Amino acid sequence: MKYMTPYESPFYFVILGLAFIPIIVQLIRGKRMLWYQNSVTVLFLVISFGGVNLRQGIALLVYVFFELLLAYSYFHYRQKRNSQFIFYLAVILAIAPLVIVKTTPLIRHHPSFIGFLGISYLTFKSVQMVMEMRDGFVKEFHLGRYTQFLLFFPTISSGPIDRYRRFEKELLTPPTREHYLELLNKGIQNIFMGCLYKFILGFLLGNELLPYIKNLALSEGGFSIALLGYMYVYSFYLFFDFAGYSLFAIGTSYLLGYETPINFNKPFLSPNIKEFWNRWHMSLSFWFRDYVYMRLMFTFMKKKVFKSKVTTSNVGYFVLFLLMGAWHGLTWYYLVYGFYHAMMICLNDAWLRFKKKHKKRIPSNRLTKAFAIFLTFHVVCFSFLIFSGFLDTLIHLPFR
Amino acid sequence: METQDKVLAILEEITGTDEVRDNLEVELFDEGLLDSLGSVQLLVELESEFAIEVPVSEFERSEWATPQKIIEQVVRLQE
Numbered sequence: 001m002k003y004m005t006p007y008e009s010p011f012y013f014v015i016l017g018l019a020f021i022p023i024i025v026q027l028i029r030g031k032r033m034l035w036y037q038n039s040v041t042v043l044f045l046v047i048s049f050g051g052v053n054l055r056q057g058i059a060l061l062v063y064v065f066f067e068l069l070l071a072y073s074y075f076h077y078r079q080k081r082n083s084q085f086i087f088y089l090a091v092i093l094a095i096a097p098l099v100i101v102k103t104t105p106l107i108r109h110h111p112s113f114i115g116f117l118g119i120s121y122l123t124f125k126s127v128q129m130v131m132e133m134r135d136g137f138v139k140e141f142h143l144g145r146y147t148q149f150l151l152f153f154p155t156i157s158s159g160p161i162d163r164y165r166r167f168e169k170e171l172l173t174p175p176t177r178e179h180y181l182e183l184l185n186k187g188i189q190n191i192f193m194g195c196l197y198k199f200i201l202g203f204l205l206g207n208e209l210l211p212y213i214k215n216l217a218l219s220e221g222g223f224s225i226a227l228l229g230y231m232y233v234y235s236f237y238l239f240f241d242f243a244g245y246s247l248f249a250i251g252t253s254y255l256l257g258y259e260t261p262i263n264f265n266k267p268f269l270s271p272n273i274k275e276f277w278n279r280w281h282m283s284l285s286f287w288f289r290d291y292v293y294m295r296l297m298f299t300f301m302k303k304k305v306f307k308s309k310v311t312t313s314n315v316g317y318f319v320l321f322l323l324m325g326a327w328h329g330l331t332w333y334y335l336v337y338g339f340y341h342a343m344m345i346c347l348n349d350a351w352l353r354f355k356k357k358h359k360k361r362i363p364s365n366r367l368t369k370a371f372a373i374f375l376t377f378h379v380v381c382f383s384f385l386i387f388s389g390f391l392d393t394l395i396h397l398p399f400r
Numbered sequence: 401m402e403t404q405d406k407v408l409a410i411l412e413e414i415t416g417t418d419e420v421r422d423n424l425e426v427e428l429f430d431e432g433l434l435d436s437l438g439s440v441q442l443l444v445e446l447e448s449e450f451a452i453e454v455p456v457s458e459f460e461r462s463e464w465a466t467p468q469k470i471i472e473q474v475v476r477l478q479e
Contacts, residue, residue, distance in 0.1 A: 131457060132457050135455035135456070135457045135458065136455070137455070137457055137458065274435075289436055290456065290457070290459075293436060294436055294439070294440050294456045294459070295456050297436070297437060297440040297441075298440050298443065298444065298456050301440060301441060301444045302444055302447075309437070309441070312437075313437045316437075356416070
């Protein structure tokens with residue numbers, strides 16, 4: 001048997017296509033075959049987490065069991081009581097495995113044995129569940145549905161991050177025939193588009209152009225034109241690689257009759273940083289917006305922690321982006337990446353306030369709009385240069 | 401009608417424009433009148449004004465997108 005990570009090679013898609021035939025036929029007839037869909041899930045989990053990856057597979061099983069137990073216990077507790085302390089404790093416990101996985105390499109210099117591909121994405125789903133339970137929106141806790149939500153294999157390795165209430169609705173009611181035919185069409189389109197993005201553009205940029213320009217920048221050393229080139233190439237590589245993966249995950253979900261949220265919406269054409277985060281890795285930034293930023297703002301405002309609205313919001317941005325940076329990994333460049341974006345979004349907000357006040361005196365036309373897109377693009381590309389870790393390599397280069 | 405007036409007064413203060421009064425169907429998020437911060441402020445003020453509870457996870461943007469929709473939500477939550 002051949003073991004593969006999701007969407008790794010064209011062969012993966014061949015198996016996918018074959019295994020999906022009964023599902024597609026039944027969905028066209030307006031029916032969900034959950035028992036078969038779950039068997040396919042098991043098959044694809046074995047393909048990705050079995051054999052050579054079995055250690056990860058066991059870690060995944062233990063992790064899911066732990067999160068199910070946590071959600072189950074918290075749900076039953078929440079039916080009777082609602083203490084803030086227990087809520088925080090539940091959130092901390094839900095995040096704990098991920099924190100251990102992220103910090104172990106710093107201390108012991110090897111990856112943690114409880115880690116597996118996709119643990120960060122499953123953690124987003126688990127934390128979300130605890131928070132929605134706190135708010136009283138999960139009226140009944142259904143172990144089976146929650147397991148299917150956590151283990152939904154098209155998005156298991158890197159998202160997009162779905163929402164439980166949305167997913168559950170679709171699990172219980174299959175799309176109508178007309179709607180499904182539309183999804184089928186869009187799903188196939190997404191998968192082909194994903195091939196173009198990831199296997200062609202992403203591959204050419206990442207495997208051909210990037211190593212070449214990297215060597216050039218290394219031989220030049222310091223700040224050079226080649227480094228600037230590296231910045232552009234890396235940014236486009238990052239986009240095509242991840243947007244391509246996301247198209248695969250979304251397209252595959254569509255074929256199964258689930259409308260997994262989209263992840264990218266022409267991010268490089270954003271006119272400002274705020275808008276950029278509404279278009280880049282959207283399911284992640286919306287998660288941080290809804291479950292970190294908005295909640296924090298709500299607490300701050302209700303308890304009147306800060307006098308000014310601007311301070312409140314800026315503190316919220318720093319918490320959000322530093323957390324996001326730390327989530328990517330505990331290295332200086334991810335943290336600086338978070339810090340940089342927090343700073344840029346605060347600046348962006350200040351500018352928007354200024355613009356609102358002096359509406360009449362600031363020109364707004366096609367030229368200013370083009371300039372805004374150009375500027376945003378470069379601010380973003382520079383952040384990806386930090387993110388790439390290449391500056392770290394460059395700094396550690398021995399002096400010649 | 402009292403509810404409507406109170407909601408509109410809060411919206412007017414948060415968005416800083418009386419546009420919300422003139423057009424109850426204006427798309428608050430699309431027009432840039434409301435953002436995440438504005439919507440949290442809205443929730444906090446609605447809570448204290450109407451003694452209703454609106455948890456942040458209830459806040460689905462599409463259901464709160466226009467002044468009219470917000471008024472309807474408040475009426476619904478008051479019941």
